[in-house]
Amino acid sequence: MKELTHVETAALCCPVERSSTLFASGGLRATIRRGITQLKSLPPILAATLREIFDESAYARFLKQRQLVSSRAAYAAFRQEHEVAKAHRPRCC
Amino acid sequence: MLSILIWLAVALLGALALATVALHRGEQINAMWLVVAAVCTYAVGYRFYSKFIAAKVLTLDALRATPAERLENGRDFVPTNKWVVFGHHFAAIAGPGPLVGPVLAAQFGYLPGTLWILAGAVFGGCVQDFVILLFSVRRDGKSLTEMAREEIGRLGGLVAYLAVISIIVILLAVCALVVVNALKASPWGTFTIAMTIPIALLMGVYLRTLRPGKVLETSALGFVLVMLAIWGGQWVSQTPSVANWFTFSGPALAILIIIYGFAASALPVWLLLAPRDYLSTFVKLGTISLLALGIVALRPTLHMPPLTRFIDGSGPVFAGNVFPFAFITIACGAISGFHALISSGTTPKLIRRETQARMVGYGAMLAESMVAIMATIAACVLQPGIYFAINSPAGIVGQAPEAAAATISSWGFPISAPEMHALAQSVGEQTLYNRTGGAPAFAVGMAHIFSNSLGGQALMAIWYHFAIMFEALFILTVLDAGTRVGRFMVQDALGHVWKPLGRTSWYPSILATSALIVAAWGCFLWQGVKDPLGGINSLWPLFGIANQLLATVALCVATTIIIKMGKARYAAVTLGPLVWLVAVTFTASWQKVFDPNPRIGFLSHAAQMASAPAANARLIFNDRLDAVVTCTLIVMVGLILIESAVEWLRVLSGRKQARVRESPFVATRFAEEQG
Numbered sequence: 096m097k098e099l100t101h102v103e104t105a106a107l108c109c110p111v112e113r114s115s116t117l118f119a120s121g122g123l124r125a126t127i128r129r130g131i132t133q134l135k136s137l138p139p140i141l142a143a144t145l146r147e148i149f150d151e152s153a154y155a156r157f158l159k160q161r162q163l164v165s166s167r168a169a170y171a172a173f174r175q176e177h178e179v180a181k182a183h184r185p186r187c188c
Numbered sequence: 189m190l191s192i193l194i195w196l197a198v199a200l201l202g203a204l205a206l207a208t209v210a211l212h213r214g215e216q217i218n219a220m221w222l223v224v225a226a227v228c229t230y231a232v233g234y235r236f237y238s239k240f241i242a243a244k245v246l247t248l249d250a251l252r253a254t255p256a257e258r259l260e261n262g263r264d265f266v267p268t269n270k271w272v273v274f275g276h277h278f279a280a281i282a283g284p285g286p287l288v289g290p291v292l293a294a295q296f297g298y299l300p301g302t303l304w305i306l307a308g309a310v311f312g313g314c315v316q317d318f319v320i321l322l323f324s325v326r327r328d329g330k331s332l333t334e335m336a337r338e339e340i341g342r343l344g345g346l347v348a349y350l351a352v353i354s355i356i357v358i359l360l361a362v363c364a365l366v367v368v369n370a371l372k373a374s375p376w377g378t379f380t381i382a383m384t385i386p387i388a389l390l391m392g393v394y395l396r397t398l399r400p401g402k403v404l405e406t407s408a409l410g411f412v413l414v415m416l417a418i419w420g421g422q423w424v425s426q427t428p429s430v431a432n433w434f435t436f437s438g439p440a441l442a443i444l445i446i447i448y449g450f451a452a453s454a455l456p457v458w459l460l461l462a463p464r465d466y467l468s469t470f471v472k473l474g475t476i477s478l479l480a481l482g483i484v485a486l487r488p489t490l491h492m493p494p495l496t497r498f499i500d501g502s503g504p505v506f507a508g509n510v511f512p513f514a515f516i517t518i519a520c521g522a523i524s525g526f527h528a529l530i531s532s533g534t535t536p537k538l539i540r541r542e543t544q545a546r547m548v549g550y551g552a553m554l555a556e557s558m559v560a561i562m563a564t565i566a567a568c569v570l571q572p573g574i575y576f577a578i579n580s581p582a583g584i585v586g587q588a589p590e591a592a593a594a595t596i597s598s599w600g601f602p603i604s605a606p607e608m609h610a611l612a613q614s615v616g617e618q619t620l621y622n623r624t625g626g627a628p629a630f631a632v633g634m635a636h637i638f639s640n641s642l643g644g645q646a647l648m649a650i651w652y653h654f655a656i657m658f659e660a661l662f663i664l665t666v667l668d669a670g671t672r673v674g675r676f677m678v679q680d681a682l683g684h685v686w687k688p689l690g691r692t693s694w695y696p697s698i699l700a701t702s703a704l705i706v707a708a709w710g711c712f713l714w715q716g717v718k719d720p721l722g723g724i725n726s727l728w729p730l731f732g733i734a735n736q737l738l739a740t741v742a743l744c745v746a747t748t749i750i751i752k753m754g755k756a757r758y759a760a761v762t763l764g765p766l767v768w769l770v771a772v773t774f775t776a777s778w779q780k781v782f783d784p785n786p787r788i789g790f791l792s793h794a795a796q797m798a799s800a801p802a803a804n805a806r807l808i809f810n811d812r813l814d815a816v817v818t819c820t821l822i823v824m825v826g827l828i829l830i831e832s833a834v835e836w837l838r839v840l841s842g843r844k845q846a847r848v849r850e851s852p853f854v855a856t857r858f859a860e861e862q863g
Contacts, residue, residue, distance in 0.1 A: 107552070114526065144275035148473075149466055151405040160262045170400030178457040 191617035202228025285520030308522025309557035318549030361712030369625035391463035452668030516732030521560025525738025566633030573603025583723030631655035
């Protein structure tokens with residue numbers, strides 16, 4: 096499955112925000128269509144969420160920004176840059 | 189029209205479920221009533237109350253660029269998909285608190301905790317998280333401390349800083365105590381948790397050298413190894429010669445955890461802290477989802493009554509009346525000041541559209557609140573006798589199994605020593621008596637739900653130790669991350685006194701400040717393990733008070749900003765929960781310090797100990813220290829309340845120009861996107 100960037104996944108889930116006005120526009124059929132679209136977009140969003148939580152997206156952005164390919168050295172540089180910020184973050188009770 | 193009918197149906201179903209939960213007496217009810225009441229309450233709260241706040245109070249602006257867009261740097265500031273931010277934020281706010289607090293508060297019955305979790309979240313916790321998140325977004329992602337200094341005054345900033353340090357120290361002590369009480373005399377649990385250290389180290393090396401950047405894969409591998417450790421733990425517990433190596437008393441475990449905390453703070457992040465954090469998050473997300481599925485699949489019956497006799501303050505788990513102690517025992521899950529640190533930390537730097545703050549801030553807290561409801565269910569599916577046998581300290585029910593069973597039965601919750609012995613055997617433990625702290629009771633409840641959904645009684649021991657591993661791993665992650673954060677905060681402060689001390693890479697400073705933080709929480713932990721009343725009786729309320737006082741600081745900041753925005757007529761949105769928290773925390777603090785009942789008041793307990801024939805100077809000192817800490821916290825928050833009130837009056841009377849310190853408006857380039 097193609098990996099989606101955060102920008103692409105944002106576009107994917109647009110109809111979700113409007114679901115608060117569930118039956119306001121387009122009737123039942125449109126609502127069902129929106130529901131199916133939402134369901135289809137669920138797996139890539141879930142994958143993107145996990146990649147963000149587990150810092151894989153941050154590493155991908157780092158590689159893209161520095162125009163590097165993944166390697167031990169690149170990952171070590173990424174960790175060094177990110178660990179200072181990460182270590183300052185409290186974990187909630 | 190259809191929409192109105194649907195929301196009406198949701199509201200009516202919620203009201204029916206709440207009425208069933210609140211008014212049923214004499215008969216046991218199904219846990220699904222709690223789930224339905226919670227889901228409907230959250231749905232109505234999100235749809236109507238959060239929308240009202242978004243539209244009228246905060247006037248979320250879909251055209252305004254967020255700091256993630258304006259300051260995008262690919263590192264801290266990254267415009268991110270709202271569901272991804274939601275998941276990220278939820279993973280950051282969900283800690284052991286919503287699991288442990290509701291289990292402890294179940295001594296009052298399931299009703300007080302459930303009502304507080306629902307009302308506290310919808311009107312307090314979610315509002316705090318949402319409002320602070322939005323205000324931080326409008327201030328380039330500034331922290332709570334910075335906002336307090338800018339919007340209230342220098343004193344506000346100082347108090348916020350001290351409150352954060354205090355809460356971190358007390359939180360770490362109480363977390364460590366929960367782990368000690370869960371693992372003492374438990375070779376299986378201790379072996380499993382001990383194994384997570386080499387597993388985390390292995391993950392660190394694997395991630396850095398073999399598969400750079402493949403965190404999910406590494407976490408999955410770590411999870412498989414942890415499951416093997418749980419399985420191996422059974423062999424360890426059944427092999428006496430090996431079991432001896434992993435059988436520790438409370439004080440011995442406390443020393444080991446203190447040493448671990450110091451090492452984790454001083455070791456490189458990539459080696460231990462980061463992989464353990466990933467592993468913990470992996471297990472946490474999976475287990476919470478599994479527990480939700482288990483509850484829905486099993487639909488268990490609640491055996492705990494809605495209200496117990498202990499609402500009068502004589503509870504064995506912790507002493508104190510249902511008001512105020514139920515409301516400080518359950519913090520995370522209802523309202524937690526700690527969340528304000530997350531809402532003004534990473535999350536505001538990821539929000540793509542201002543309008544998404546509602547879903548992330550308010551919505552993620554609703555999800556956390558649901559976790560607290562699940563913990564309440566896990567505790568209340570136990571027979572009350574079993575619940576009290578596990579959670580009551582030896583100082584209350586006695587050391588001998590027969591004596592403990594007789595005492596608990598005399599309270600109206602029948603239990604026998606053979607029954608408890610059989611339960612301990614079924615979960616692979618020598619005993620389940622006096623396992624205070626909430627974690628073992630939660631683990632037994634969770635194992636009950638899991639084993640009845642999957643695997644039957646044969647897997648009860650595996651599920652119990654899975655739950656213990658999950659909680660301990662979770663808590664130790666908070667412990668090592670918290671120690672490091674505390675260390676950085678102390679280094680920041682000491683750097684103003686002598687610059688080299690502020691350098692986070694200078695080893696003498698690292699060692700000195702790590703030792704300082706570890707000594708601070710280690711002192712409270714030691715006090716807890718030596719306490720004949722189990723430690724939780726004094727430390728958990730202290731933690732609850734500190735956490736809710738931080739929420740008071742956050743709500744003071746929020747109310748000040750709302751008034752300065754010219755929205756004073758809506759200030760009740762944050763002023764309401766603020767008044768409630770002030771009433772709760774000030775009453776609880778007063779009672780914890782001055783109550784004449786020695787089981788509640790620190791000073792009367794110290795006086796009782798001093799008058800005993802064999803006075804224990806250390807325990808007397810501990811009580812007095814707890815009293816001083818509580819008073820200090822209250823004075824600090826009193827100061828910020830006064831400073832905030834003065835600021836409100838000056839602005840409202842026109843003596844001071846209302847000026848909010850928001851970043852200037854910049855139009856977003858994402859305006860065409862929906863949401």
